[in-house]
Each structure stands twice: as structure tokens, then as C-alpha cells.
Amino acid sequence: MRAIGADGRYQTIRQLDLSALSGNHAGMGDESAEVRDVLAFLQSTEPFASLDDDHRRVAAKGIEVAYFRRGTVITEAGDANDWLSLIRSGAVELMLGGTQLSARLGERDCFGYPSLIRRGPAQNTATAIEDCLLYRLPGETFHVLRDRCAGFRKFFDIDESARLRRAVARMEGDGPVAGDESGLAIYATIGSFLPGRAVVSGDPALSVGEAAALMAREDVSTLPLCEDGHLLGIVTDKDLRRRVLAVQLDLATPVRAIMTPDPVTIGLQDSAMAALLEMTRRHIHHLPVIDASGALVAVISASDVLGQLGAHSLRIPAEIGRSASAQELATATARLPDAVSALVSAGVDASHVTHYASAIGGAAHCRLLELAQAELGPPPVPFALVCFGSLARYEQGLGSDQDNGFVLGDGYDEGLHNSYFAALAKRLSDGLAAVGYAYCKGDIMATNPDCRHDLAGWQSRFGHWIATPDPQAVLDSAIFFDMRPLAGEEVLVKRLREGVFAQARDNRIFLSFMARAAASTAVPLGFFRNFLLHHDADEGDVLDLKRQAIAPIVDIARCHALARGISATGTLERLDAAAAEGSLHPEAARDLAAGFEFLCDVRFRHQAGQRARGEPISNLLPPRELSRFDREHLRDAFRLIRTQLDKLRSDFAGGLT
Amino acid sequence: MAALWFGDPRRKFARAFAKAAAQAPAGPLADFYAAGMPTLDAAVGDAELACIDLETDGLTPRRDAILEAGIVPLAQGRLQAGQARRIRFRPAQALSSASVAIHGITDDAAARALNADEALAQLLPLLARRVLVAHFAQIEAEFLDRACRRVFGGPFVAPFVCTMQLQQRWFGGKPGEIVRLGALRVRYGLPHYAAHDGVSDALACGELLLAQIAHKSGREPTLAEMLRR
Numbered sequence: 044m045r046a047i048g049a050d051g052r053y054q055t056i057r058q059l060d061l062s063a064l065s066g067n068h069a070g071m072g073d074e075s076a077e078v079r080d081v082l083a084f085l086q087s088t089e090p091f092a093s094l095d096d097d098h099r100r101v102a103a104k105g106i107e108v109a110y111f112r113r114g115t116v117i118t119e120a121g122d123a124n125d126w127l128s129l130i131r132s133g134a135v136e137l138m139l140g141g142t143q144l145s146a147r148l149g150e151r152d153c154f155g156y157p158s159l160i161r162r163g164p165a166q167n168t169a170t171a172i173e174d175c176l177l178y179r180l181p182g183e184t185f186h187v188l189r190d191r192c193a194g195f196r197k198f199f200d201i202d203e204s205a206r207l208r209r210a211v212a213r214m215e216g217d218g219p220v221a222g223d224e225s226g227l228a229i230y231a232t233i234g235s236f237l238p239g240r241a242v243v244s245g246d247p248a249l250s251v252g253e254a255a256a257l258m259a260r261e262d263v264s265t266l267p268l269c270e271d272g273h274l275l276g277i278v279t280d281k282d283l284r285r286r287v288l289a290v291q292l293d294l295a296t297p298v299r300a301i302m303t304p305d306p307v308t309i310g311l312q313d314s315a316m317a318a319l320l321e322m323t324r325r326h327i328h329h330l331p332v333i334d335a336s337g338a339l340v341a342v343i344s345a346s347d348v349l350g351q352l353g354a355h356s357l358r359i360p361a362e363i364g365r366s367a368s369a370q371e372l373a374t375a376t377a378r379l380p381d382a383v384s385a386l387v388s389a390g391v392d393a394s395h396v397t398h399y400a401s402a403i404g405g406a407a408h409c410r411l412l413e414l415a416q417a418e419l420g421p422p423p424v425p426f427a428l429v430c431f432g433s434l435a436r437y438e439q440g441l442g443s444d445q446d447n448g449f450v451l452g453d454g455y456d457e458g459l460h461n462s463y464f465a466a467l468a469k470r471l472s473d474g475l476a477a478v479g480y481a482y483c484k485g486d487i488m489a490t491n492p493d494c495r496h497d498l499a500g501w502q503s504r505f506g507h508w509i510a511t512p513d514p515q516a517v518l519d520s521a522i523f524f525d526m527r528p529l530a531g532e533e534v535l536v537k538r539l540r541e542g543v544f545a546q547a548r549d550n551r552i553f554l555s556f557m558a559r560a561a562a563s564t565a566v567p568l569g570f571f572r573n574f575l576l577h578h579d580a581d582e583g584d585v586l587d588l589k590r591q592a593i594a595p596i597v598d599i600a601r602c603h604a605l606a607r608g609i610s611a612t613g614t615l616e617r618l619d620a621a622a623a624e625g626s627l628h629p630e631a632a633r634d635l636a637a638g639f640e641f642l643c644d645v646r647f648r649h650q651a652g653q654r655a656r657g658e659p660i661s662n663l664l665p666p667r668e669l670s671r672f673d674r675e676h677l678r679d680a681f682r683l684i685r686t687q688l689d690k691l692r693s694d695f696a697g698g699l700t
Numbered sequence: 701m702a703a704l705w706f707g708d709p710r711r712k713f714a715r716a717f718a719k720a721a722a723q724a725p726a727g728p729l730a731d732f733y734a735a736g737m738p739t740l741d742a743a744v745g746d747a748e749l750a751c752i753d754l755e756t757d758g759l760t761p762r763r764d765a766i767l768e769a770g771i772v773p774l775a776q777g778r779l780q781a782g783q784a785r786r787i788r789f790r791p792a793q794a795l796s797s798a799s800v801a802i803h804g805i806t807d808d809a810a811a812r813a814l815n816a817d818e819a820l821a822q823l824l825p826l827l828a829r830r831v832l833v834a835h836f837a838q839i840e841a842e843f844l845d846r847a848c849r850r851v852f853g854g855p856f857v858a859p860f861v862c863t864m865q866l867q868q869r870w871f872g873g874k875p876g877e878i879v880r881l882g883a884l885r886v887r888y889g890l891p892h893y894a895a896h897d898g899v900s901d902a903l904a905c906g907e908l909l910l911a912q913i914a915h916k917s918g919r920e921p922t923l924a925e926m927l928r929r
Contacts, residue, residue, distance in 0.1 A: 078772070078781050078903045080893040108779035108903065110910035132891045174889055174914070176907060179778070 133175030276302030393643030558695030770898025
């Protein structure tokens with residue numbers, strides 16, 4: 044019997060018949076035997092672990108074992124490769140084209156599949172950097188398993204962006220914490236948990252007195268006013284206090300005169316999360332619910348939504364609004380990490396969580412400013428509180444520091460008014476530090492006189508960065524280009540923004556500096572055991588998730604936004620708009636968005652873990668704390684980011700030195 | 701050359717092989733010899749070998765029985781783990797409780813096994829024309845020889861490479877000292893495998909051989925230079 048040589052092996056595979064392979068076809072007592080230890084290794088190593096038993100046997104049947112001494116070349120770039128290699132023990136280094144480090148692999152890692160999938164020569168030289176025992180699967184078997192098993196095929200996808208998108212879909216699909224049903228509650232539509240009570244509404248022609256009587260009788264604090272079933276406006280207890288009692292308004296006045304016209308509404312099909320975000324962002328506690336035809340169907344309260352979510356830690360926004368001191372406010376914001384943990388473990392995707400955390404951050408700024416103004420008196424001239432960076436982008440995580448400034452309005456006189464705004468800034472900044480938003484290390488705070496300017500002052504500051512860019516100034520000023528008004532005269536910030544973006548858009552040299560500054564980030568290659576692997580073969584022991592992975596995507600989106608005058612501030616919105624404008628390839632935009640969501644999710648899960656262990660919250664991640672799933676997809680994200688940074692540099696800085 | 705010292709092992713082996721072939725009665729053993737002698741001039745990377753491990757009821761070939769043979773082919777320097785075979789022998793008497801504990805082969809499992817003649821008829825073709833690799837190969841050589849004499853009335857002559865002996869010859873150690881397979885594998889950083897399973901042990905032994913060859917300095921030895929002495 045000569046069935047053991049190479050030809051015999053291929054024949055076996057061509058004839059693949061699962062029942063014959065898995066059964067005992069050699070007669071009683073004589074078993075073609077999978078080696079128990081080989082099978083056990085496959086059972087505990089993805090993607091073989093996820094194969095069904097029969098197909099895992101097919102894999103085991105094909106396996107050959109080879110040994111390579113440290114320093115030996117296993118495959119040379121450019122050579123044919125017939126194997127999927129699975130490292131059983133030892134370590135392997137892959138060099139693209141034989142010269143450029145592309146990965147270091149350890150036990151349970153696979154290599155060789157890209158050339159099998161392309162049916163072309165190996166692109167990497169694979170060298171044993173430790174004595175290696177490899178389990179090798181012949182290309183034929185690899186292709187059989189790929190054809191038959193979707194999970195196996197997906198695992199070995201050579202399109203890393205497709206893998207990333209699937210990872211994001213998977214996280215959104217089941218959420219990181221299996222079996223936590225509250226994950227569903229977040230996405231439940233408003234329609235699915237409407238309060239049972241009938242909606243109480245009034246006619247706008249009612250007098251103020253009649254409307255108040257109706258609200259008292261029905262025991263509601265919010266009265267929607269409708270004409271022909273369509274919502275015209277809304278009146279609340281607060282309106283009755285402020286606009287009627289306080290000014291001793293005639294009770295016969297039509298209620299229409301004191302209502303808030305065209306109030307914010309939420310649709311029946313919107314999610315509980317969307318309602319919560321809307322309330323958080325606008326500091327309101329009730330939302331009228333309308334159906335697809337625009338007819339009013341209910342009013343939901345924050346309590347309705349929070350009851351549905353079952354997470355009382357989410358009541359923070361209401362508490363911030365009620366806080367009478369920085370101290371009280373600190374009690375409320377201190378629960379932000381728990382609330383974020385609850386949302387993360389409920390499977391809320393990271394972009395919603397950053398939105399929520401940013402809304403809380405914004406609310407804290409606003410409340411502290413109100414408290415400061417209550418102490419110092421009203422501002423002598425109009426002004427706006429502007430925030431920069433992640434808060435402006437609605438991308439705040441935990442442990443963020445403060446980045447803010449004042450845009451001072453018409454009539455500002457340095458000599459007359461500076462002391463008021465300096466005092467206001469001091470109270471705001473100290474308050475923020477007290478409630479958990481650390482002082483900005485770069486001194487981007489309204490306490491810095493250079494962050495308190497009138498429109499012209501700000502414009503000249505930005506103008507300087509744009510007109511005479513230098514690499515360090517570009518790095519330092521990047522976050523100023525993400526700005527959003529938090530309180531005061533929003534139009535001041537809007538005008539500043541428009542002016543700055545118009546100026547930046549036309550300045551190719553400035554854009555090239557921005558692109559090169561972004562591209563200078565050292566994005567890691569991947570991981571090797573418990574180390575982070577860099578291009579220069581250095582092994583670091585900690586990943587700075589924000590600086591080394593999230594920030595470069597933010598930078599890419601910002602460059603495109605500046606180049607095309609895109610008004611969106613959020614990274615995902617900017618990527619979307621850049622694709623729509625034709626500035627960024629739609630596929631690149633989609634890939635970067637998936638990478639961004641994945642990275643933010645990893646960050647929140649990591650921070651939730653730090654919180655649970657009582658450690659300080661940071662963006663620093665030791666690789667040993669990463670699951671295999673996260674490591675592999677982080678590696679994909681790194682590669683994607685590196686590719687897109689190169690593209691950014693050649694698009695914006697090509698030809699310029 | 702070491703070969704001069706001990707006499708050319710190829711010629712010595714060829715004489716023994718021819719003599720045994722001439723004596724073998726028609727049947728599986730005669731077929732084994734008729735397949736021919738394995739090449740001994742080649743290096744492991746250019747030859748076909750079979751790694752073999754026997755699980756036995758004791759260590760005395762005269763008295764104890766083979767319970768199981770595990771075989772893993774080694775061709776062109778690669779262990780064909782997927783082609784591994786296990787052959788169970790049915791023992792003549794009930795098993796000793798000590799060997800049940802060691803091998804995990806119960807009377808029930810043994811009852812599903814083959815009688816020695818059938819088992820050898822399955823086993824010998826897997827070994828034909830191949831150099832055999834075993835750890836402490838003396839056991840495998842003696843048990844197979846004893847079994848063939850008992851069943852076919854003729855000796856079993858095959859070229860063996862013993863990984864335990866190679867270790868001592870190439871890397872030093874006390875001659876004749878018994879070093880367990882698992883202990884040697886640890887020295888080479890090879891993974892832990894469950895011991896006392898014929899197929900796992902055969903693979904484990906084959907991996908050790910590849911590691912030993914990779915770590916040996918100088919040119920790659922031929923099979924003749926590696927044979928058990």
C-alpha cells in the first residue's frame with residue numbers, strides 16, 4: 044500500500060467524502076487516526092475551533108508537521124507557497140518583499156493564506172525567529188474548507204476592511220456582553236413602550252387660565268397644543284411659572300402667546316436611545332411623539348425612557364440641570380463612568396456612547412457657566428462659550444480634559460470687560476476640573492487670554508496658523524478646527540467657523556501641512572505576543588489607543604472637511620460628507636468609519652474594565668488585556684489607517700516638500 | 701568516519717535483511733521483505749520513514765503483549781500527521797490493571813481489537829521499505845520481532861532510528877541512560893503532548909527527530925549514520 048506519499052494525499056482530498064473520512068474505513072482494529080493532540084489543538088484554535096466536527100477532521104487529515112530551526116527561512120517572498128501554516132510553537136517573522144517588516148506571529152497564528160487565496164507567489168518572506176513547530180495544511184484542503192465553511196472563509200479574508208466591518212456588525216449585533224437583555228431596550232422603538240395613558244392635548248385658542256386648569260385636572264406638566272391633530276406648540280409648568288405668574292400675565296391671554304412653537308419631537312420609529320440623546324442634548328425632560336403623518340400620539344418623559352432602559356445611572360443630565368453648585372454637579376458627573384459602563388455592556392454602539400458622554404460634558408459646561416454667571420452677574424457684552432476637540436465632535440470618552448474658549452461679541456472692550464471674562468473663565472475651568480474634566484495640558488482653556496478673543500481676534504489667530512503654517516503649530520492647532528458653541532451667542536462661533544473654513548479651504552500649503560502632520564503618526568503594525576509591534580521592529584508594551592489609532596482617523600476626516608469646506612464636525616459625519624463630495628473614496632470612507640467605531644468600542648470596553656478594577660481611566664492599553672478578536676481586528680484597523688494616511692499624504696502633500 | 705569504526709551499517713543491515721527475507725514463510729512477513737530495503741544513503745529530507753510507538757502490557761517482550769501500534773509517516777522531512785494510523789492488538793489474556801491505568805486501553809476497547817496475525821498483516825505494509833523511528837527503539841524492535849516470530853515463524857528485521865540514542869550520540873549524555881520522550885521534548889521547546897497514546901507518541905517522537913536534526917551542527921546526516929547501533 045503506497046497511499047501515503049504526496050500524490051496519495053491529494054487523491055484523498057479530491058475524493059473528499061466526509062462520511063468516509065470521519066468513519067473507520069480501514070476495518071476493525073485498524074483506525075486511520077487523527078492524532079489526539081493535533082485535534083485538541085485545532086479544537087482550541089480559531090478558525091478551526093468553529094468548524095463542525097466533520098470539517099475539523101478534514102483539516103486534521105490534511106495536516107503535516109514541520110520543524111524549523113531559529114533563523115531558517117520558511118518561505119521566500121516570490122516563491123510558490125502550497126501551505127497554510129499554523130504555528131504550533133515558536134515564532135515567525137514576515138517581511139514584505141523580504142525587506143519590510145510586516146508581522147511577527149506566535150503560537151496559534153496562521154500565515155501563508157494570502158498567496159493561497161490569490162493563487163500566486165508568497166509576498167512575504169517567512170523566517171523562524173524561534174525554533175518553530177508548524178502544523179501545515181495543504182492548499183487543496185485549505186480551499187476545500189474555504190469553499191464549504193463560511194466562517195473559515197471569513198476568518199481568512201484578505202480584505203481587512205471587510206473583516207473590520209464584520210467585526211463592527213458583530214458587536215452591534217450581539218453586543219459585547221452576551222445575554223444582557225437590556226441591550227435590546229436601548230434600541231427598542233418609542234412605539235414599543237409608549238405610556239399607556241391617552242395623550243392630553245389642548246387647543247391653542249384656550250386661554251392661559253383654561254390651559255393651566257386642564258393641566259391641573261389631568262396632572263400633566265407638559266401640554267401639547269394641537270390644531271387638527273397637528274402639533275403647533277407646547278406649554279410646560281416652567282412656562283406657566285416664568286411667562287405667566289412671574290410677569291402677572293392676564294389669564295385670559297391665549298395660550299398660543301406663551302407656548303414654545305414648533306417644539307422638538309421624536310418619531311414612533313425612533314429608538315429609546317435617540318430620545319434620551321435628544322433630551323440630554325437639549326436639557327429637556329419631555330418629548331412629544333409624532334407618527335409618520337406628523338400627528339401627535341403621546342408625550343414621553345425622561346422617566347419613561349429611563350424606566351425602559353432600566354438604568355437609573357442615566358439620569359445624570361437631569362441632575363446636572365438641578366445642581367446648585369459645582370459640588371452637587373460633581374456628584375452627578377461622578378456617575379458618568381458607571382453610566383458609560385452600563386451603556387457599553389448593554390451593547391450600545393460606541394458612537395451613541397460618545398454622544399451621550401459628550402452631551403453630559405456639554406451639560407456640565409453649560410451648568411457651570413450658569414452658576415458662574417449667577418455669581419458674577421450677566422455678561423457685559425454678548426459672548427459664546429466654544430468647545431474644541433472631542434467634545435466639539437461629540438466624541439468624548441472617559442477621562443477627557445477640557446478644551447474651551449470664549450468668543451466675545453460686539454462691544455467687547457479689553458480694558459473694561461477683560462476682568463469679568465477672566466473671572467468667568469476661572470470659575471468655569473475650576474468647576475470643570477472639580478467635576479472630572481482635567482485642566483488642559485496645552486492650556487486650551489478660556490482662562491488663557493489667548494483663548495478669549497473677539498471674532499476678529501480669533502480670526503487673526505486662525506489666519507496665522509493657516510497662512511504661515513509650521514509643523515509644530517499645525518500639530519498644536521489641529522483641535523481648534525473642531526469647534527462647537529456650547530452656550531451664549533451661537534452665531535459668533537458659527538461665523539468664526541465659516542470664516543476659518545473658507546480660508547483653510549483655499550490654502551493648499553496649509554492642507555499639505557495638516558496631511559503630513561497626520562501622516563507622521565506612528566501607527567503600529569500589530570501585536571506580537573504581549574507586545575505592540577512597530578515598523579522599526581521595536582516592541583512596545585502599551586498601545587495608546589487614542590493617539591496611535593483613533594486620532595489619525597479624526598485627522599483624516601478633518602483634513603477632508605477643511606479641504607472641502609464640510610461643515611460637519613463629527614468624524615463619522617465628516618467621512619460621510621467627504622465621500623459624498625468625492626474627496627474620499629466611498630469605500631475608504633466606509634472602512635475608516637468601521638475602523639473608528641471599532642476603536643471607540645475597544646476603548647470603552649477597556650475603560651469599563653479599568654473602572655471595574657478601580658484603576659485610573661486612560662487610553663493606554665496593555666496588549667495582554669486584548670482578546671484575540673480585538674487583536675486581530677486592531678491589526679486590520681492599523682493597516683487600514685496606515686494605508687489611508689499614506690493616501691492622505693499623497694493626495695494633499697504630493698509634490699510638495 | 702564513524703561508519704568505519706562500526707563497520708558499514710548498510711552492509712551489515714543488508715545481510716541481516718536478506719537472511720530474514722529468505723527465511724520468511726509466504727504471507728505478510730514475506731511481503732514485507734519482498735517490498736525491498738529502504739534507502740539508507742539519503743538524508744531524512746529525501747526519504748520516507750515511519751514513526752512508530754507501541755503500547756504494550758509490560759516491558760518484557762517474551763512475556764508481555766502489544767496492545768496498540770501508532771504510526772505516523774515521515775516523508776520529505778514532514779510528518780504526515782493526517783495519515784496517522786492506529787492498530788489495536790487483542791491481547792491473549794485479560795489486561796493487568798497497571799497497564800490499563802497507563803494506556804487507558806480497557807478490556808472493552810481491547811475486545812474490539814484484532815488478533816495478532818490480522819494486526820500484523822495490517823501493520824507490516826505501513827512499515828515496508830521505510831526506516832522506522834522510535835524513542836527507545838529497542839522496545840519496538842524486540843516486541844515486533846517477538847510477535848513476528850510467534851505469528852509467522854520468522855524474525856522482524858528493519859532499520860531503526862532511536863531518538864533517545866541519537867540524543868546521546870549527537871548532544872552528549874550518559875550512554876545507556878533512559879531519558880523519557882517528554883523530558884527531551886521540553887529541552888527542544890516542543891509542546892506538551894499527552895503521553896501513552898500510540899499515535900501521539902509516534903508523532904511526538906517524529907517531531908523530536910526533526911528538532912534533533914535541525915539542531916545538529918554540520919551537514920545533514922544520512923539515514924545510515926543515524927541508525928540504532
